[in-house]
């Protein structure tokens with residue numbers, strides 16, 4: 413058996429510094445996967461939840477996925493340490509606010525934050541309150557750090573239809589009562605273990621969202637086979653989360669290119685969940701060359717111990733030139749669930765920075 417090449421860490425410090433300066437959007441970012449280890453410790457102390465370790469060094473191995481993780485199911489287990497900590501308005505608001513600060517360090521100008529509010533809600537903390545707390549934290553973060561942020565509500569594959577209906581109704585309500593400025597709910601996603609709960613079980617939600625004009629995305633093609641991808645395309649989602657196994661079906665791939673459906677790629681996430689066997693097997697370059705629209709995202713920056721600059725470095729390891737990454741960042745704006753005017757505003761902000769970066773590349 414040929415040994416896999418080691419996971420190549422991307423870059424020289426000079427390249428990393430350049431990649432950090434590229435203006436970016438992150439359109440696949442889970443709130444509960446983006447916690448700082450220090451914050452996890454603080455929240456556990458405040459809520460008196462017992463953690464498997466009480467200092468940052470030891471706790472890191474419990475709340476970050478190790479390179480030996482064998483599957484998406486194993487990866488998802490890590491989240492269960494975190495859910496009990498995210499059951500108060502203060503906790504949700506804090507982690508949303510801190511996420512904006514972390515995004516600012518990456519020069520992320522827009523982040524679409526997703527989470528399944530049912531996982532945080534309980535008798536004394538309604539789904540609506542969960543969403544309001546997140547929006548409040550993001551609004552504070554947006555003001556302080558200049559990172560525009562919105563929310564995508566995740567339905568969760570292992571939840572019952574009744575539970576998902578509650579989350580869906582809340583998403584509908586928030587989406588319909590759009591505030592004139594600041595963070596808001598912009599779309600719906602389906603997350604969780606796709607191997608155990610196929611996409612078609614959730615058709616009613618996608619069909620209803622479509623009839624109402626609510627934008628949708630769907631995690632699909634992260635585990636083996638293309639059935640969930642096929643279903644997502646049939647349900648006419650606007651974007652696909654990951655879509656890695658698309659390469660197995662050239663007909664589907666052609667459809668994705670023709671319908672201009674972007675894939676939300678998380679390279680490190682795909683390596684850690686064993687969606688790809690090793691880094692060099694990641695198809696993002698092949699997707700790009702085949703004409704698929706791709707965006708680069710963190711997915712779970714806390715659990716993976718990464719930031720988006722790191723992911724841009726991973727893309728360099730896979731053959732992307734910095735110039736192409738600048739372009740991918742700019743084009744990703746097109747796939748956001750915001751108004752054409754807002755997209756135009758973001759593009760204008762990006763352009764002036766891009767001119768400066770391109771000049772640096774020429775020197």
Ligand SMILES: [Zn+2]
Nearest residue numbers: 442631653711
């Ligand atoms: Zn995800």
